[in-house]
Amino acid sequence: MIKDHIEWIFFDLGETLIDESAPISDSIRQFTEQAELLGYKYRSEQVQAALQEAYRHYAEHPMWSVMEAWIPSEEHRAKIKKGMTYHKHMERPFPSSLALLQTLSRRYRIGIIANQGPGTPTRLEAYGFSPYISVCCASAEAGMAKPDPQFFLMALDQAQCRPEHAVMIGDRLDNDVIPAKRLGMSAIWVRQGDARFQPLPARSEAPDAICDSIEQIAALFT
Incomplete structure (x- = not known):
């Protein structure tokens, strides 16, 4: 099971924790x-x-x-x-996002790997997410973006976490799941937003779990 070897959970933001x-x-x-x-x-x-x-x-x-x-x-x-x-400014957190972070942070370290414009830390603070997030890698501040593997490695380095002890959760197979799997991370695909129409990749790059909404994520770690 995913939870047996995981120490860090990394989230995407748009259409994962944030409703766009x-x-x-x-x-x-x-x-x-x-x-x-x-x-x-x-x-x-x-x-x-x-x-x-x-x-x-x-x-x-x-x-x-x-x-x-x-x-x-x-x-x-x-x-x-x-x-x-x-x-x-029209973006809003999904209703269950904050509770999910609160629940998972009791047992795991939480990080963000997201393609976002400037000001991500400020927005996370406004959403009430900041107390539960230990590492935040946003593309505007990092100077690189998904699916660049170096972006994921930056987050793992900041977390001092080996890939096999981390899971990436996101809505896009191309930006979240596939690059994470190529690095040896686990990955969960959340089928929210239009990226839910992406076809599944080859088995070696397929997600370890699929959820139709973030409401289903907590059950994977309990």
């Missing part, structure tokens, strides 16, 4: 509005379906992949991007 559905829906709205100003007419439902398809193909940045497929003009793509703003 509101700002993502807002970004889709912004895209359709900006595109229409340039003569491209798309419905939000079309964009949502295209994003899910982009995730199925392991697109690194699904929104930009959709934009490149639908907007042939590089100049127009640049204008659309310039007119879009990701509203991070």
Whole structure:
């Protein structure tokens, strides 16, 4: 079982502990509005379906992949991007996130490995997460990002933890599960958000456990 050899639990943030559905829906709205100003007419439902398809193909940045497929003009793509703003203040922790961290931190050390913009420590403090987190590696501050294995190794080094004694929990197979497994970590895939449409990888890189929501995670460690 996963819990038998684990000392550290590392979490992703977006669509794992943090609900990004509101700002993502807002970004889709912004895209359709900006595109229409340039003569491209798309419905939000079309964009949502295209994003899910982009995730199925392991697109690194699904929104930009959709934009490149639908907007042939590089100049127009640049204008659309310039007119879009990701509203991070719309993000909210999933209702059970704080309780999960409280529960797990009684027995395990908790870390964060996340692709995030500047200010992650401040946001974690605002969410009430900070008292339960011993290591926080966020891409903006670290100068590297997932799935770069060096990013994971940085977190493991800060934790003074061997890969086989750590588990990575995240919503993306490409950014969270696969790179962790390649390093010898355990991995749990949380099928939340559009990344739930990603196809499972080869068995050697497959998650050790799959959860449909973070509410199911605590049971894996009890």
